[in-house]
Amino acid sequence: MTLTELKYIVAVAREKHFGRAAEACFVSQPTLSVAVKKLEEELDVKLFERSSGEIGVTALGAEIVRQAQSVLEQAAEIKEIAKRGKDPLAGPLRLGVIYTIGPYLLPELVRRVIDTTPQMPLMLQENFTVKLLEMLRMGEIDCAILAEPFPDAGLAAVPLYDEPFLAALPKEHALARRERITATELKAETMLLLGAGHCFRDHVLEVCPEFARFSSDAEGIRKSFEGSSLETIKHMVAAGMGVTLVPSLSVPQHLVASGAHDDAGLVVYRPVVDEETGLPPSRRVVIVWRRSFPRYEAIVALRSAILACTLPGATRLD
Template sequence: MTLTELRYLVAVARERHFGRAAEACHVSQPTLSVAIKKLEEELDVKIFERSSGEITVTPLGQELVRQAQVVIEQAAQMKDIAKRGRDPLAGPLRLGVIYTIGPYLLPELVRQVIDRTPQMPLLLQENFTVKLLEMLRNGELDCAILAEPFPDAGLAQAALYDEPFRIAVPAQHPLAAREAISAEALKQETLLLLGNGHCFRDHVLEVCPEFARFASGAEGIQRSFEGSSLETIKHMVAAGMGITVVPELSVPQEVPRHIRYLHFEAPIPTRRVVLVWRRSFTRYEAIAALRNAVMACELPGVARING
């Protein structure tokens, strides 16, 4: 068997479709199918159950797929070890970031990395927490920047900063003249939420638990609307459709005239942002360099966590 065949194996298990797996591997479907058949014959086991339009992995096949992922990662580590002998930071770093952090952290972080470690370009992926964790486990990412809490995947992690939340209200709203308001004061307001899958949605519902009953189902549609991104929701706030809760770094330095950003009264809700990576990942210097680059960013209004 070859590493190429093992990569095909992992791709089919991930995509559950030979055509999509072939496309992901940049080969023709017949080439991939022949390689998988050869692998099954060599191992004398059935790895995939094939039916009309659907591929499932057999129980024994799941074990083989996990082992193939380990072998692929270890083979990549051999290259990493060789590179580290010449330059510990040489080569791209594949970084995942959740949607509610990426637009506000990445512009300066990328500049910092280019200035500090130009030999280590960032290959970036924005996605939901669950998807990024899956990509980390599969070896598709080297590390990710997430907000706690998230499912424990046995990952190593380093805290980056604690980020307070702010309240965005229309400029003409009765609350707009206040400097700070309590979470209790939001109970009577129309709250605009991110859609399902965004961990920040869950953070907001922790701050305002009374809105959880409106967050799913049509019954509470008059009280709770959903948007696909924080920027979309901000436009809805500016148009007077309701209020929302946002992370500190998303507050622009020059506030638009149709929206106001208010502070929470104590206790101020926050989220902890962390850098996570697989414990088997060997480029420790790259992780340290990335963390140092984050700490060198301005990050107005957040509390950096040193050490």
């Protein structure tokens, strides 16, 4: 049994005609017919029902053809593995991204990767940090863009950028008239948070840890509300339900620079500072991968493409 014979029976099953199958395989019809007959004799089964019209596939033949297709696909993957070994940038790169980064980074990143390394298409997966780490360990993705901190899974990591947080406020809110806001001032507000599982929720609670209590009768603190995505949270802010913190990449830079409200005229964004340090609260975004991953050059190319993106408000890290 050879891969060539398997290729022939798959072609016959697809074309339902020996002549067309031979043309598709670039061989003569007698060559293909002899090879198919030889395989049937070796297996001692009848794969095809021959008639003057179309060729039919027997029930057992259909099962064998499906397995042959799987074998051919796996053989092709072996060639791809060898090809990637010679050129680490050849072949898809399976990239995971957390929900609070993907929508704001990926549109420009995908275009840059297409321009710089078209032979390395990105296969994208958005998910929570914990799920992406699990997929990395299982080999289901090659690398992931995450925000620190995250559970140490023995992965290699390199920093990409530091991203400050901005306060998102209803346009009529008293703090919306301020040029900047302190973390202390936010503690008296109704804070809108992402739901459990989002690492950005934890980042917000680091800035305003009081909201972790979720107590409606806590002194000076009102109950917090949750949303499923940053964009949903922004709509809740626009509706006057409270305030929130958002990463700078999620806000068009001209709105921050000019102090203007969003396009709908309902939300304003203001810088936030820590009263003790005078610095804005921020998160560090990194790219992580398995230490055994052989295509290090692909990681380097991806990192270069990320750092070439606009990254409004963020500080790139060497």
